[in-house]
């Protein structure tokens with residue numbers, strides 16, 4: 001299986017990345033997979049310009065030549081896309097949202113028929129982002145799976161280390177195992 005992991009957090013190796021790691025561990029236990037990581041915070045990706053150049057360009061390619069072109073290529077070939085992001089002010093991070101907006105080019109051709117594993121870490125709410133994926137999944141024939149993890153102790157209001165989220169780490173791992181068997 002070809003897997004693309006889109007890392008939305010600027011905090012490399014922290015909460016959402018750790019859950020993604022567990023998912024990948026479950027996956028790789030089921031066999032060898034080709035995994036490509038994109039740390040969106042480290043990439044030069046311009047926001048979508050709304051030019052709709054992708055509507056008419058050959059192959060519906062985006063006309064903006066930047067590092068998003070790497071993601072287009074990998075996405076088109078991938079079976080599974082892992083979206084790993086914290087919630088920032090009610091949505092996925094700006095880094096990942098920029099990538100999502102640029103996927104307008106794929107919406108013409110190539111976006112559909114994938115499996116998505118959406119991993120979200122949050123303190124208060126995640127519904128807006130999960131709701132978006134649930135809304136688009138039937139239209140694009142996406143097989144959607146989600147792992148949602150609250151990283152705040154509700155009693156004290158303090159952040160928890162991700163290692164305290166035992167159930168969600170296990171859930172991510174088990175989802176990886178399940179997807180790896182498909």
Ligand SMILES: Cc1cc2nc3c(=O)[nH]c(=O)nc-3n(C[C@H](O)[C@H](O)[C@H](O)COP(=O)(O)O)c2cc1C
Nearest residue numbers: 009014015016086087088089090121122123124125
């Ligand atoms: C700038 C900023 C904005 C945030 N906004 C939200 C939010 O709107 N809703 C929420 O539930 N958590 C919010 N959080 C909390 C993070 O989503 C949470 O701490 C998450 O576990 C961080 O994941 P990471 O370690 O992968 O970056 C915010 C954190 C930061 C730094």
